[in-house]
Amino acid sequence: MVSNKRPNESVDTLVIGGGPAGLTGALRLQELDATRVPLVIEAGDRVGGIARTESHRGYRFDIGGHRFFTKVPEVKAFWEDLMGDDFIDVPRSSRIYYRGCFFDYPLRVGNALGNLGLMESARSGLSWMKWRMFPVRNEENFEEWVCNRFGGRLYWHFFRTYTEKVWGIPGTEIQADWAAQRIKDLSLFKAVVDAVFKRGESTSLIKSFKYPRLGPGQLWERAADRIESQGGEVRLDIAATALQHDGERILEVELESRNGDRRRVTPRSVLSSMPLTQLVRAMNPPAPPEVLEACDGLRYRDFLIVTLVLDHADPFPDNWIYIHEPNVKVGRIQNFRAWSKEMVPDDSTASIGMEYFCHEGDGLWASDDETLIELASKELAELGLAPASSVVDGKVIRQKKAYPVYDAGYQDRVETIRQWLEGFKNLETSGRNGMHRYNNQDHSMVSAMVAAERLIDPVHAGDPWSVNVERSYQEEFRVKPRTEERVVDA
Ligand SMILES: Cc1cc2nc3c(=O)[nH]c(=O)nc-3n(C[C@H](O)[C@H](O)[C@H](O)COP(=O)(O)OP(=O)(O)OC[C@H]3O[C@@H](n4cnc5c(N)ncnc54)[C@H](O)[C@@H]3O)c2cc1C
Numbered sequence: 001m002v003s004n005k006r007p008n009e010s011v012d013t014l015v016i017g018g019g020p021a022g023l024t025g026a027l028r029l030q031e032l033d034a035t036r037v038p039l040v041i042e043a044g045d046r047v048g049g050i051a052r053t054e055s056h057r058g059y060r061f062d063i064g065g066h067r068f069f070t071k072v073p074e075v076k077a078f079w080e081d082l083m084g085d086d087f088i089d090v091p092r093s094s095r096i097y098y099r100g101c102f103f104d105y106p107l108r109v110g111n112a113l114g115n116l117g118l119m120e121s122a123r124s125g126l127s128w129m130k131w132r133m134f135p136v137r138n139e140e141n142f143e144e145w146v147c148n149r150f151g152g153r154l155y156w157h158f159f160r161t162y163t164e165k166v167w168g169i170p171g172t173e174i175q176a177d178w179a180a181q182r183i184k185d186l187s188l189f190k191a192v193v194d195a196v197f198k199r200g201e202s203t204s205l206i207k208s209f210k211y212p213r214l215g216p217g218q219l220w221e222r223a224a225d226r227i228e229s230q231g232g233e234v235r236l237d238i239a240a241t242a243l244q245h246d247g248e249r250i251l252e253v254e255l256e257s258r259n260g261d262r263r264r265v266t267p268r269s270v271l272s273s274m275p276l277t278q279l280v281r282a283m284n285p286p287a288p289p290e291v292l293e294a295c296d297g298l299r300y301r302d303f304l305i306v307t308l309v310l311d312h313a314d315p316f317p318d319n320w321i322y323i324h325e326p327n328v329k330v331g332r333i334q335n336f337r338a339w340s341k342e343m344v345p346d347d348s349t350a351s352i353g354m355e356y357f358c359h360e361g362d363g364l365w366a367s368d369d370e371t372l373i374e375l376a377s378k379e380l381a382e383l384g385l386a387p388a389s390s391v392v393d394g395k396v397i398r399q400k401k402a403y404p405v406y407d408a409g410y411q412d413r414v415e416t417i418r419q420w421l422e423g424f425k426n427l428e429t430s431g432r433n434g435m436h437r438y439n440n441q442d443h444s445m446v447s448a449m450v451a452a453e454r455l456i457d458p459v460h461a462g463d464p465w466s467v468n469v470e471r472s473y474q475e476e477f478r479v480k481p482r483t484e485e486r487v488v489d490a
Pocket residue numbers: 016017018019020021022041042043044047048049050051063064065066067068069238239240241273274275278303402403430431432433434439440441442444
């Protein structure tokens with residue numbers, strides 16, 4: 001089990017964050033050099049980061065549903081090694097709910113035409129042709145990227161509402177590279193060809209995925225146990241609050257426990273997965289003004305899940321349903337039994353996760369739990385999925401900084417920060433918020449593996465920043481060496 005012992009004064013490698021990146025980085029360090037002793041500190045009360053598993057009266061649930069899917073052999077081997085027979089195969093089943101109808105996803109022509117109606121389908125086809133003939137030449141934002149491929153009407157029906165729910169900003173303010181990353185290789189033409197000739201099975205979409213029997217947190221708890229069994233440590237409820245440096249090296253890190261206790265450790269090296277903005281702001285002496293300004297410009301989207309226990313069997317068979325309906329606030333609905341039957345303790349009840357995208361401090365975020373459970377129950381009923389009276393229990397989990405936002409200028413800001421951090425010889429950063437990358441676990445893990453390699457062998461290791469998120473969905477990651485080599489003490 002994970003311990004909560006007090007830290008020593010002097011540590012080998014301080015790993016900040018006990019999420020997928022931090023835990024993977026610590027294990028990679030141990031694998032490469034058995035003499036390295038990582039100390040992982042996690043600000044929360046359990047490991048797994050956003051990929052943790054929460055539980056409430058025996059009902060287990062994810063922060064959103066977490067599919068385990070990767071094309072990276074090292075990540076696959078890592079997962080399989082830790083999970084063995086507890087890594088189950090889950091068939092993917094998801095639909096889109098829009099205008100009172102369920103659209104199969106991946107798209108099936110008969111179903112889509114039936115739901116849209118012949119007239120609207122014809123209009124959508126014409127709109128697609130118009131955009132093919134007169135595309136926006138330099139597509140810069142999400143709206144332009146999607147319209148160029150799907151046409152304006154399909155953008156309106158299937159992309160606009162959901163995307164704006166997720167990000168809280170118009171599609172014109174989201175950078176096109178987010179669309180290119182997430183909807184890569186999908187075009188209306190390809191979707192239709194696949195639907196007609198491959199019976200609705202788009203090759204671009206994953207048909208099944210792996211999942212730990214007891215949820216994603218099970219895997220990350222095993223990773224933490226492995227680190228400890230190999231001589232490292234994982235401590236919970238401890239945050240890194242300040243990093244003292246001399247411009248080239250991190251000299252000391254201040255740690256703060258949940259009970260307010262503070263202490264300092266002197267690390268030989270630091271592998272961080274805390275949000276990039278928080279890392280920079282924790283630096284003492286402070287970062288140069290342009291770096292702090294870049295931090296101020298980076299934005300996040302927050303998230304909350306209301307898990308409802310229903311007093312009857314599952315209201316739908318899917319793993320999840322996207323809610324494109326503009327009249328409700330919920331963005332996606334999970335059915336946790338469809339992920340693993342062991343997520344739900346009682347066969348006669350259902351466990352449904354209502355996902356809301358929000359900003360820390362906005363109306364949704366600030367609502368009390370009772371109000372949110374009431375709202376989720378009401379919306380579940382409005383969507384015709386289950387009566388509000390069937391909700392017998394509920395639990396709300398809020399997740400800050402769930403999504404790093406890809407808005408105009410974010411790449412330049414990240415680059416300014418990256419260049420400054422590059423000057424520190426015993427510090428590497430990795431992971432989702434650690435690099436401000438909208439990624440899945442596998443990308444976070446690979447970036448942390450490379451960061452760990454770099455702490456050990458800076459001359460020959462690759463560059464964690466070059467681990468390519470876009471390629472992770474379909475192909476292998478590419479890792480480039482850093483152009484400028486630097487010498488770090490091993
Ligand atoms: C709704 C949703 C659904 C998702 N679905 C999937 C999916 O289906 N499949 C998939 O592979 N991925 C999915 N992801 C992405 C996945 O959750 C992330 O890629 C992964 O968790 C990133 O790991 P990380 O370690 O980089 O960051 P995190 O998970 O954010 O972990 C960072 C950790 O650092 C800790 N920390 C932060 N600051 C400090 C500090 N100062 N001191 C100490 N600790 C600190 C945090 O508490 C956290 O535990 C999803 C994400 C969301 C939001």
